[in-house]
Amino acid sequence: MDHYIKKILNARVYDVSNETPLDAAPGLSVKTGNNVLLKREDMQPVFSFKCRGAYNRIFKLQQQQPDTEGVVCASAGNHAQGVALSASRLGLRAVIVMPKTTPTIKVDAVRGHGGEAVLHGDNYDEAYAHACELEKSLGYTFIHPFNDPDTIAGQGTVGVEICRQLTGDIDAVFVPIGGGGLASGVSLLLKYLRPNVKVIGVEPEDASSMKASIAAGKPVVLDEVGLFADGVAVKSPGDETFSICNELLDDIVTITVDEMCAAIRDVFDDTRTIMEPAGALSVAGLKKFAAENKLLDQNLIAVTTGANVNFDRLRHIAERAEIGEQREALLAVTIPEEPGSFRHFCEMLGRRSVTEFNYRYSDSRSANVFVGVQLSEGAKERQQIIDDLKNSSFEVEDLTDNEMAKLHIRHMVGGSSPLINDELLYRFEFPERPGALSTFLNNMELGWNITLFHYRNHGSAYARVLVGMQVPSQESAGFQKFLDGLGYRYWCEDDNVAYRMFLG
Numbered sequence: 001m002d003h004y005i006k007k008i009l010n011a012r013v014y015d016v017s018n019e020t021p022l023d024a025a026p027g028l029s030v031k032t033g034n035n036v037l038l039k040r041e042d043m044q045p046v047f048s049f050k051c052r053g054a055y056n057r058i059f060k061l062q063q064q065q066p067d068t069e070g071v072v073c074a075s076a077g078n079h080a081q082g083v084a085l086s087a088s089r090l091g092l093r094a095v096i097v098m099p100k101t102t103p104t105i106k107v108d109a110v111r112g113h114g115g116e117a118v119l120h121g122d123n124y125d126e127a128y129a130h131a132c133e134l135e136k137s138l139g140y141t142f143i144h145p146f147n148d149p150d151t152i153a154g155q156g157t158v159g160v161e162i163c164r165q166l167t168g169d170i171d172a173v174f175v176p177i178g179g180g181g182l183a184s185g186v187s188l189l190l191k192y193l194r195p196n197v198k199v200i201g202v203e204p205e206d207a208s209s210m211k212a213s214i215a216a217g218k219p220v221v222l223d224e225v226g227l228f229a230d231g232v233a234v235k236s237p238g239d240e241t242f243s244i245c246n247e248l249l250d251d252i253v254t255i256t257v258d259e260m261c262a263a264i265r266d267v268f269d270d271t272r273t274i275m276e277p278a279g280a281l282s283v284a285g286l287k288k289f290a291a292e293n294k295l296l297d298q299n300l301i302a303v304t305t306g307a308n309v310n311f312d313r314l315r316h317i318a319e320r321a322e323i324g325e326q327r328e329a330l331l332a333v334t335i336p337e338e339p340g341s342f343r344h345f346c347e348m349l350g351r352r353s354v355t356e357f358n359y360r361y362s363d364s365r366s367a368n369v370f371v372g373v374q375l376s377e378g379a380k381e382r383q384q385i386i387d388d389l390k391n392s393s394f395e396v397e398d399l400t401d402n403e404m405a406k407l408h409i410r411h412m413v414g415g416s417s418p419l420i421n422d423e424l425l426y427r428f429e430f431p432e433r434p435g436a437l438s439t440f441l442n443n444m445e446l447g448w449n450i451t452l453f454h455y456r457n458h459g460s461a462y463a464r465v466l467v468g469m470q471v472p473s474q475e476s477a478g479f480q481k482f483l484d485g486l487g488y489r490y491w492c493e494d495d496n497v498a499y500r501m502f503l504g
Contacts, residue, residue: 004188036300101122178231187245187248331370452467
């Protein structure tokens with residue numbers, strides 16, 4: 001630890017980085033019952049903390065190898081911008097490999113800082129493999145985004161500033177984890193200077209490689225990771241970052257997409273700044289940890305790490321924020337087709353705001369209603385609405401946590417057709433990039449009749465498609481072979497209650 005503390009205290013970062021403020025978050029403080037502060041790393045010149053570690057690593061490299069001509073790296077965006085800015089400032093060429101799914105705003109920013117952006121692969125790992133090939137062919141040094149002592153030391157300066165800016169008690173600091181460079185640097189510094197401070201790592205549920213590695217006692221590689229929080233979409237931590245986090249982190253909290261979206265809204269309410277999903281990850285972790293552990297009147301710090309978000313992704317974030325904050329319930333309600341039943345159902349909702357309402361005649365006996373209801377008291381109120389409706393003899397299904405309902409059904413409530421039989425319903429997911437839907441449709445050229453198709457661009461890294469196909473039972477083996485050879489993630493939704501009620 002002494003070795004690392006010296007490296008952190010001697011890190012060279014302020015040639016390209018700013019000392020970012022530690023801002024009060026009054027709304028989050030009231031909501032959680034604690035004193036919440038935001039370490040605003042989104043206010044760096046590249047709108048992310050990554051310029052700290054990148055510059056320190058390249059500066060040290062140039063000191064050790066004065067004849068260095070250029071560097072190469074792989075990144076989903078923020079590290080790429082840090083490397084591009086740092087190399088440009090030091091007069092070096094920067095070749096940066098980015099996944100094709102990287103938000104355009106990050107690719108443009110890399111080029112704006114003088115970097116040469118090379119788009120390759122659908123995720124970080126594929127980009128990383130190509131960067132390694134370029135490293136050999138160009139003879140440049142690879143600048144790792146997290147698994148390097150000089151990079152870790154540069155990120156550790158965030159911890160130095162926190163200790164200087166808040167001289168009073170600090171109860172816990174929440175740090176997002178992708179590969180673990182920031183969490184390693186901050187935990188090293190804090191545990192050295194203030195060993196009683198808890199350092200809590202935060203990861204997405206669908207990209208929790210550090211949590212899985214600590215549970216296994218060694219770095220593990222996840223089969224796949226979600227790309228909504230592309231800044232932390234890493235399949236495996238480095239051996240160095242794993243060793244540090246395994247020893248020093250007090251806990252790791254995992255977060256859903258909806259919880260991230262709610263945190264983005266919370267930060268916006270307090271700062272009027274829009275975070276990228278990874279940038280708000282620590283805030284979501286703070287909220288969840290404080291609620292689960294019933295924390296009150298403590299000094300809690302969340303490191304907001306980035307604000308590089310594509311504008312078109314905001315519609316997806318806004319849709320999911322209400323659910324993530326437990327401010328909206330999605331319900332499927334069956335009402336009898338008889339005079340007065342529709343009015344009675346509406347009266348049961350009281351004066352609550354209805355966020356969405358879809359009604360479709362089903363048959364002469366009943367009808368299904370898809371309704372979104374705004375909540376003021378969270379899950380408790382949602383359950384009360386469901387109980388009240390059931391007590392009034394309405395059949396109710398809670399679709400609030402039904403992924404297919406949130407992604408597709410709410411946009412396409414229709415009905416069944418008596419002409420359709422042998423229908424199978426599948427949900428597919430594939431990397432979103434120009435031409436992705438056309439490629440998917442070309443791969444869907446087969447002998448089975450398509451009875452339903454729904455695609456909606458969510459401005460996110462993955463495209464989601466819902467497809468219905470008529471497949472006779474005797475052809476099920478061939479259909480399964482087709483699915484396995486398609487190369488996309490898929491889910492069978494035949495038994496999904498939202499499908500049965502509104503489309504089946």
